[in-house]
Amino acid sequence: MRLMVAAMAMSWVAGARAQSRNQGRSMVVTRYGIVAAESPLAAQAGAQVLARGGNAVDAIVATNAVMGVVEPMMNGMGGDLFAMVYQAKTGQLYGLNASGWSPKALTPAWLAKRGIHRMPHYGIDSVTVPGVVDGWTKLLAQFGTRPLSALLQPAITYARQGFPVPEWDAMYWHDLAPALRRSPTAAAVYLIDGHAPRLGQMFRNTEYARALQLVARGGSRVFYRGELARRIVAFSRQQGGAMTRADMADYSAAWVQPLAVTYRGWRVYELPPNGQGIAALEMLNLMARFPLAQWGHNSANALQAMIEAKKLAYADLLRYVGDPRFSHIPIAGLLSSGYARQRAKLINLQHANCQAAAGTPPPLRGDTTYMTAVDREGNMVSLIQSNYEGFGSRLVPDHLGFVLQDRGALFNLQPGSPDELAGHKRPLHTIIPGFMSKGRLRIAFGIMGGFNQAQAHAQFVANVADFGMNIQQALEAARFDKYTFGGCDVQMESRVPVSVRNELEARGQQIKVVGAYSAVMGGGQAVERNLATGVNFGASDPRKDGEAIPEPAH
DSSP states (O other), X not given: OHHHHHHHHHHHHHHHHHTOSSOSSOOEEESSXXXXXXXXXXXXXXXXXXXXXOOHHHHHHHHXXXXXXXXXXXXXXTSEEEEEEEETTTTEEEEEEEOOOOOTTOSHHHHHHTTOOSOOSSSGGXXXXXXXXXXXXHHHHHHOSSOHHHHTHHHHHHHHHOEEOOHHHHHHHHHHHHHHHTSHHHHHHHOBTTBOOOTTOEEOOHHHHHXXXXXXXXXXXXXXXXXXXXXXXXXXXHTTOOOOHHHHHTOOOEEEOOEEEEETTEEEEEOOTTBTHHHHHHHHHHHTTSOHHHHOTTOHHHHHXXXXXXXXXXXXXXXXXXXXXXXOOOHHHHTOHHHHHHHHTTOOSSSOOSSOOOOOOOOOOOOOOOEEEEOTTOOEEEEEEEOSSTTTTSOOOTTTOSOOOOGGGGOBOOTTOTTBOOXXXXXXXXXXXXXXXETTEEEEEEEOSGGGHHHXXXXXXXXXXXXXXXXXXXXXXXXXXXXXXXXXXXXXXTTXXXXXXXXXXXXXXXXXEEOTTOGGGOOEEEEEEETTTTEEEEEEOTTSSOEEEEOOOO
C-alpha cells in the first residue's frame, strides 16, 4: 500500500511539473469541428450547427449573426465583413471582400458645401453601405449547406429572449454610454433606463430580432432592396446624409485572390487592399531578414526589429493602400524580396526611427469581431466583421435595432491620396482575416483591434514560426502595439520584462506600459488542422470573453 501511495505521489508530481508553463489555458483538441469566437454563446451556436451536419461556413455565419446580438458595439448587420475559406477537398483558399462603399453623392465637394473640411468620425457622413449581409449570402451560395433562415435562428432567439452581458462587453458598454446618450435612437436601443447594462444584467433587442427575422425570410434582397434598405435610406435622409436606394441596391461583395508571402517555411495569406493585410505581409518580409529565434521571444533585439519593421510597413500602408478600383497599388513591388532587402537596411537595432517614411517599391507586375471555424472534414473559415469604432456611427435607423458602421471615417480629403473620399469607393480597411500553411498544417487566425491588426498578425505568425508556440500560446503571448503612424511611441504589455523595456527605451523607443492582458492589443481566435491526422486544435485569446468550443460527439 505504501509503495502504491508513493507511486501515485510521484505520478502527481511528474504531472504537476509537466504543467509548469506560461500558457494560461490549453488548446481545444478534437477530431470533430471547432468554432472559436469572442463570445462563448456565439461559438456554441456555431458548434451546434456543426453537430447538426453543417459545415464550417454554415457554422461561421450562425456564429457571426449571434456576435452581432451579444457584442453590438463591435459588430452587427450594419457593418462590414472579410473572410477566407479553405476548401478541404480541393486545397484551395478563397477570399471574400464584403466591405461597403460610400454613397455615390458623398464626395469632398458634398462635405465642403456643408462646411465640413475633415472626414467625420461619427454621424451620418461617416456611414458606408453595410456589407455583412451580402457577405453571408455569397459565402453560403458558394460553400454553404444550410439556408440562411435556419442559421439566423440562434441570433433571433438571443435578441428576442435576451442574454446576460459578460465581463469585457460590460466594460466596453459602460465606456461608450455617454456617446450613446447623444443619439436618441441609439440610447433607446442600447441603454437600460439611461445606463449601460451591467455585468450579468439581461439585455434584449426585440427590434434587432425583427430585422434579423426579415433577413431570414427575405435574404439579402430585403436588406439591400426591401424594407431594411428603405428604412436605412429614409433615416439617412432624415439625418441629412447622402445614401440613396441605388447605393444600397447596386452594392455587391467581391471574391478576391488572397496575397501570400513565405516566412520561415510557412505560407502566410492575407486579403488584398483595400484592407491592411498587406502591411502584415510586408512586416514579415522585413522580419525575415533578422534572426528572431536566435535572439529569443520578446528579447530587446527581436522587439526592436519587429517595432521598426512595423513603422516602415505602416508608412507604406498609409502611402499606397486604398480601393484598387480607384488607384494603382504596387502590390507586387511592396511584397518583393528585393524591396524587403532595401527597406530592412533602414532598421537600426540600436536606434529607434521616429520618422519612418514610405519607400518606393519597384514597378513589378503581379496578382493582386474575429471568429474562425474548422469542421470535421477540414474545411476552415477565417472571418472578421466589425462596425469599426465602438457602436460605429452611433446611429441606429428607426426600428432596426442595429447601428450603422462608421467606416467612412477612414477616408481622407487629401487630393491625390489613394484613400481620398469618392462616391462608391471602399475606404482603407482595418479588419483582416489571416491564414497560414506549412506541410500538412493549416491555421486560420485573426486578431481584432483597428490598426493594431496587421502588426498583431505578424507577431502571431512569428510566435508560431520563430518561437515554436502552439496557437494558444501564440495568442496569449505578450504583445506590443504602435497604433500611431509616426513617432516612437509604443504600447507594451506589462508581461514584457522590465529589463527589456528599459533596453528598448535606451534605444529610443517611448514605451507606455499597459495591462498584462490589455484590450489595447485586441483579442484573437485561431483554429488549426493537421491534415495528416485529421485532428483539429482551437484557441481563444484571454483578452476577450470568448472561447473555442468543440462540436459535440454525435
